Every structure is written in structure tokens, then in C-alpha cells.
Amino acid sequence: MEKYQKMFFERMKKTLNQWELKDFVEEGHIYRFLHTVKGTAASIGLVDISKEAEQKIEQVNEIESRPWGIDEWQPFLQFIFAKDTINEEVQREEEKIGKITENEKLILLVDEDITTVNALKANLEKEGYMVLAALSANKALKLFYDQKPDCILLGIGLQGENGFELLDTLFEKSQAYLIPIILLSSEDTKETRLRGYKRGAADYLVKPFEFDELLVRVENRIKSKEMASNAVLIDELTGAFNRKFFKMELSRYLYELTRKKSALTLVVIDLDNFKKVNDKHGHIVGDIVLSGFAQCILKNKRSSDYLIRYGGEEFILLLPHTKKEEAKTFVERLLKEFSAISFLSEQGESFSVTFSAGVVEVDNPSTEIEEYVKQADTALYDAKNNGRNQVCIYDQNHGVPVAKKNAIHIAVIDDSAVVHELVKDRLSKLSFGKTDIDLQSFRDGETFFTSHWHKQPGKFLILLDGIMPGMDGLEVLRKLRHEYQEDKYIVLMLTGRKSEEDIVRALELGADDYLTKPFSVAELEARVKRLVKRMM
Known part of the structure; x- marks a missing residue:
């Protein structure tokens, strides 16, 4: 933490040196400065400074424009440098x-x-x-x-x-x-x-x-x-088998491969634009679509084939004694039949759904189960990337890495440069298997929205500070929820606001979770880990 504590004091001194060149500083700017001090100091082990900043915040107003001269603000903020000492108090907090x-x-x-x-x-x-x-x-x-x-x-x-x-x-x-x-x-x-x-x-x-x-x-x-x-081995909603059965059954097939050569093809199927079905027609109708899909497959498959609900709108089809080319033809026939089904919304509106699928042939008993799923997932990504509503066979020479499909984008929107460095250094070391983590930081909401970074495909975790100059954190949250695809962005509010009303407001505006400043870096890392794993 010594690196970040030194950076903290340097940034604070730089800000105050800039203020010395001005005739006055508005009270609202002092409030935001103290807010940054409170949240950042506690996260890097400067607990005493954070506590004193919290007490000082009570004496100023966030929206007040009253001018403060240097004779007033300088002694008011001198407490920061009276405790200009490097310490490692945060270590105990991380252990806790x-x-x-x-x-x-x-x-x-x-x-x-x-x-x-x-x-x-x-x-x-x-x-x-x-x-x-x-x-x-x-x-x-x-x-x-x-x-x-x-x-x-x-x-x-x-x-x-x-x-x-x-x-x-x-x-x-x-x-x-x-x-x-x-x-x-x-x-x-x-x-x-x-x-x-x-x-x-x-x-x-x-x-x-x-x-x-x-x-x-x-x-x-x-x-x-x-x-x-x-x-339980059966998914109650769809009647398909569940993941536990899948691991048991595929392990059995891999064992069989060691005794006799027998073709087996694995197909990963994902319903196209299923999130839009839920958003437009509601989750009850979404459940009907899932059930309808499963019934379509169960009705048309052979008795030796197995349908597994792998998660959400993703399914796996195990086709014993079937080569990959035969499997592709069979799944294309299933796709044609399923896409012809007409579903009804609660308002009586008729609509249909398609799916995309990736096919891989299981031919090596020494290969891990997860590797075959990843290969089929790569072919599925090809199908999605080529316009959906189609079936693709895995090509080990030309496949797109699964990590690209599963990339998680993390944005830190905070006006503290120390927080940016601290979070970037800590989160950049996180590992989630073959899933890519794309980490970017933004000083304010305006910069975030004008950037094209957040418009790329994939899922996003937004770490959003509650109080910033210009566009306030709650304003960023409101714009994000009203003007952008909601299920694409998970928002974790980093709030230093003590009022419970502000937390209520953040939740009402669509924050998925919140973390109250001051918090330790270990606590933030743990929260990010969990949210990312839930997004994968």
C-alpha cells in the first residue's frame, strides 16, 4: 500500500497547489475533495485521515457555491498533511x-x-x-x-x-x-x-x-x-436432464471410448436473443419458450440421445453413434421445426424464436469434458457471429477463441486517480480461467458515455462512484438504465453518501449492488470476483 499512499499525498498536494493560484474555491468543490479523501484514504490504510475527512464533510454543503479564500480552506484541510505518514493498517483489514x-x-x-x-x-x-x-x-x-x-x-x-x-x-x-x-x-x-x-x-x-x-x-x-x-437429475421447468447428469453421462461415454471406438457428438445450443424475449414479453412467457424448445427436441430426438439444460437458455445435446456431419444435419432439422413454432405473448402477440448451435465430435477419451464443451462453444460463437439461426461445426484450425465470446469488460468510473491505479493494479491480477477481463477507467460519466468502449459486444461490470464533478454518479446510473440495454450492464455503486435515502435512490434507479465507502481493496476485489463469476 505504500505506493498508493505516496501517490495519494502527491495528488492531494497537487490539487491544493492549484487552488493556491485561485482567488477562491467554491464550497461544493471542497465537499467533493473531502469525499475523495474520505473514500480513498480508508482504502489504502490511512484510516485516521478518512475519519477526520468524514467529520469535515459534515461542515460543508455539496451544492453550496459560497467562495472560500485561502485563509479559510487551507487551515480547514491541513489535517491531511499533519498525518503524512505511510502505514499498513489496511493489511489487518484485508485479513479480517x-x-x-x-x-x-x-x-x-x-x-x-x-x-x-x-x-x-x-x-x-x-x-x-x-x-x-x-x-x-x-x-x-x-x-x-x-x-x-x-x-x-x-x-x-x-x-x-x-x-x-x-x-x-x-x-x-x-x-x-x-x-x-x-x-x-x-x-x-x-x-x-x-x-x-x-x-x-x-x-x-x-x-x-x-x-x-x-x-x-x-x-x-x-x-x-x-x-x-x-x-435430482431432471430440470423441472423443461424436463431435460441437468448438469449433474451431463457430467455423469459424458464421463461414462469417455470411458466407453477407451474400450471401443464409438462415435459421439456433443452439441451446444443457445436460444437467439432470449434476453429480448424476457425483456419484451416477461419471464413467464420466457419460461414457456424454454419449455417449448425442450419439448420440441425431446419429441424429435432418438431414445438414445440426451438433452441437458446446461444453464439459462443454453442446452447440450448428446448424440451417441453420430458423426459431426450427421449431427449438423439433424440439428438443422430441429432448428427448422422449432423456428416454425408460434408463441403468444400475454397481450396476444405472436412471435417465433430461433437458436444457434455449435457441434464437436468427441473422439479422444484423454481430453477433459470441459474442453469439448469449450470447443462446441467456439463453434456456437461462430454461428452467433455469422448471423445466428444456424449450426456450425468446430474447426480447430479456424475457430474463434472462446475467451472472445466470454469477455467481461470492467469499467471504473471515479474521479480519484489513486482509486484508478489501486483498482487497476488489484483487478488486473484476477484470473477467471480462459475468460478475458478488459479493464478501463474513466474520470467522470461524460468521458464514459462519449467513449466507444462501452458499446462493444459483451457484458459489462461498472464500478461507479456516487459523487463526481459534472455528471453525478446517480445521473450516470439513470442514463445507463434509461438509454442502454439493461441486461448488458451490472452496476456496483461505490457510495460515500451516508444518507440511507441515497442508497434507496441508487437501488430504485437500477444499481445491482452497492459498497459503502470507506471499504478495503480486498472487500472490493471479493465483490468483483463474485459478480464476474455470476456473469460468466
């Missing part, structure tokens, strides 16, 4: 939260009370869980469909909505994934508890409750979910 990276279970927390949300989110994350928060039913359902959590904590009594109606919807959808729902309610009546259990709740806790009791219940419910999931 090291276990964050060990547990990647995701909890969806739904409650209208932001105080409850903040407290539970902070405590659960200290225990190694990733927590996504929703303050409304609509946001809860979106996060559920997009992220498929391991457990849901549902507060009863959402404003303007019936908590039990949301429970009904979540239970109906979570059954297929065996996701447990724990109700959190201030009502301690037998009638309410029974009502919750009858409608699908796995557990019920009365507010206020002890956190350690909640933690034990969450741990137990997730363990039960994992045990049940391991015993």
Missing part, C-alpha cells in the same frame, strides 16, 4: 475479510426497510455471503430471474404490494430450483406463520431477531437445498 472469497452463496434480500437491509447485508457479507438487495417486488423478481439466488430472505409488508402475493410468485418460480424462502415479519401470530408456511415459506423469523439465529437458519436451508439438488 479474507473469508469473503471462500463462500460464493448468493442471498436475495427483499425488504422495504433500508435500515434492516443495510444491517443484514453488512452482517451476512461479513460471514462470506454475497447479498443482493431489493426494496420492491419488481426489483426482487428481476434479480431472482437474472441471478437465481441460493436463498431468499423476504420481508412481509412491502409498500404498495402484498408480501404474500410476492411470496406466491417467488415460491412458484423457486420450486424448480429448490430455492428456500425465509420470511421476516414483525407479526408474531400463529395465523400469519401458518399462512406463510402454507404458501411455501421454508422458515419464518419474527422481527426483531438475533442475527446468529438467522445465520444458522440460512446455513441450514442452503445445505438442505444443496443435498436435494444433488439428488
Whole structure:
């Protein structure tokens, strides 16, 4: 951290030296300067400076334009250099939260009370869980469909909505994934508890409750979910086999290859523009499309063929005793039949869906299962890149690397140069197998939007500072959600705002998660790791 602490003091001195050349400095600029000091200093081990900056922030106004002369602002900010010492306090903080990276279970927390949300989110994350928060039913359902959590904590009594109606919807959808729902309610009546259990709740806790009791219940419910999931081989929504079956069956085929030469072809299939189906027609209709696709394949395949739901809208078809050319012809026939199916939206609008597919022949028992999937995925990328609605055979000489298809783009939008360097150095060392990480930093929202970088294909994780000169972080978030494809961008707000109203506003505007300054670099790294893995 010594490098970044030195850089921090150099940047602060440079800013104040520039101010000395001015007749005055507006109070709003002093506020933003202190905000940068508070957030950056704590992240690089200068905890005392961060705490004093936080106290000074209370004495200035973000939107005030009152001029401060040098005789006023210089002594006001002198505390920064009174503690111009290099230290490594941050190391203890990183050790404290090291276990964050060990547990990647995701909890969806739904409650209208932001105080409850903040407290539970902070405590659960200290225990190694990733927590996504929703303050409304609509946001809860979106996060559920997009992220498929391991457990849901549902507060009863959402404003303007019936908590039990949301429970009904979540239970109906979570059954297929065996996701447990724990109700959190201030009502301690037998009638309410029974009502919750009858409608699908796995557990019920009365507010206020002890956190350690909640933690034990969450741990137990997730363990039960994992045990049940391991015993199931069929995907309930589609009727296809699941990933566990796929690994078992393909391992068996690879073993068979060592005893006798028998052709086997693996096909990776992905529904074209499926996100647009969900966005335009809703997730319920999207589920109907998934089920319709599976039924089409199951109806037309041979009894010896296996259909596996590999994840979301991606499926794998195992075709024993089939060469890759034969498989391509067969899958093209399936594509023609499926694309002829007419689906109906809830408004009665008729539409059809196509798919793209990548084909690879399994011919070497010493090759890992994952490698065959990657090869088929490469051929799938070719099909997508060539206009979708087609089937491509893997060509080891001309295939496009899978990493290009799966590239994750990370943007840091923050006005602190120290934060840029710190985050860039730390995140550039992260490894996610063969997935490329493309990291860029921007000093403000205007620079981000005028850049063509964010318009390239792929998925984006945006680390967005809440307070910046020019376009405020909330303004950047609003523009991103209103004018750009929502499912393309995951937004992690880095907020130094103490007001719970600001956090509520960020969540309402579409932030996927938030991290409150000051935070340690290890904590940010752990959060980024989890979000990227969920995006892959």
C-alpha cells in the first residue's frame, strides 16, 4: 500500500497547489475533495485521515457555491498533511475479510426497510455471503430471474404490494430450483406463520431477531437445498436432464471410448436473443419458450440421445453413434421445426424464436469434458457471429477463441486517480480461467458515455462512484438504465453518501449492488470476483 499512499499525498498536494493560484474555491468543490479523501484514504490504510475527512464533510454543503479564500480552506484541510505518514493498517483489514472469497452463496434480500437491509447485508457479507438487495417486488423478481439466488430472505409488508402475493410468485418460480424462502415479519401470530408456511415459506423469523439465529437458519436451508439438488437429475421447468447428469453421462461415454471406438457428438445450443424475449414479453412467457424448445427436441430426438439444460437458455445435446456431419444435419432439422413454432405473448402477440448451435465430435477419451464443451462453444460463437439461426461445426484450425465470446469488460468510473491505479493494479491480477477481463477507467460519466468502449459486444461490470464533478454518479446510473440495454450492464455503486435515502435512490434507479465507502481493496476485489463469476 505504500505506493498508493505516496501517490495519494502527491495528488492531494497537487490539487491544493492549484487552488493556491485561485482567488477562491467554491464550497461544493471542497465537499467533493473531502469525499475523495474520505473514500480513498480508508482504502489504502490511512484510516485516521478518512475519519477526520468524514467529520469535515459534515461542515460543508455539496451544492453550496459560497467562495472560500485561502485563509479559510487551507487551515480547514491541513489535517491531511499533519498525518503524512505511510502505514499498513489496511493489511489487518484485508485479513479480517479474507473469508469473503471462500463462500460464493448468493442471498436475495427483499425488504422495504433500508435500515434492516443495510444491517443484514453488512452482517451476512461479513460471514462470506454475497447479498443482493431489493426494496420492491419488481426489483426482487428481476434479480431472482437474472441471478437465481441460493436463498431468499423476504420481508412481509412491502409498500404498495402484498408480501404474500410476492411470496406466491417467488415460491412458484423457486420450486424448480429448490430455492428456500425465509420470511421476516414483525407479526408474531400463529395465523400469519401458518399462512406463510402454507404458501411455501421454508422458515419464518419474527422481527426483531438475533442475527446468529438467522445465520444458522440460512446455513441450514442452503445445505438442505444443496443435498436435494444433488439428488435430482431432471430440470423441472423443461424436463431435460441437468448438469449433474451431463457430467455423469459424458464421463461414462469417455470411458466407453477407451474400450471401443464409438462415435459421439456433443452439441451446444443457445436460444437467439432470449434476453429480448424476457425483456419484451416477461419471464413467464420466457419460461414457456424454454419449455417449448425442450419439448420440441425431446419429441424429435432418438431414445438414445440426451438433452441437458446446461444453464439459462443454453442446452447440450448428446448424440451417441453420430458423426459431426450427421449431427449438423439433424440439428438443422430441429432448428427448422422449432423456428416454425408460434408463441403468444400475454397481450396476444405472436412471435417465433430461433437458436444457434455449435457441434464437436468427441473422439479422444484423454481430453477433459470441459474442453469439448469449450470447443462446441467456439463453434456456437461462430454461428452467433455469422448471423445466428444456424449450426456450425468446430474447426480447430479456424475457430474463434472462446475467451472472445466470454469477455467481461470492467469499467471504473471515479474521479480519484489513486482509486484508478489501486483498482487497476488489484483487478488486473484476477484470473477467471480462459475468460478475458478488459479493464478501463474513466474520470467522470461524460468521458464514459462519449467513449466507444462501452458499446462493444459483451457484458459489462461498472464500478461507479456516487459523487463526481459534472455528471453525478446517480445521473450516470439513470442514463445507463434509461438509454442502454439493461441486461448488458451490472452496476456496483461505490457510495460515500451516508444518507440511507441515497442508497434507496441508487437501488430504485437500477444499481445491482452497492459498497459503502470507506471499504478495503480486498472487500472490493471479493465483490468483483463474485459478480464476474455470476456473469460468466
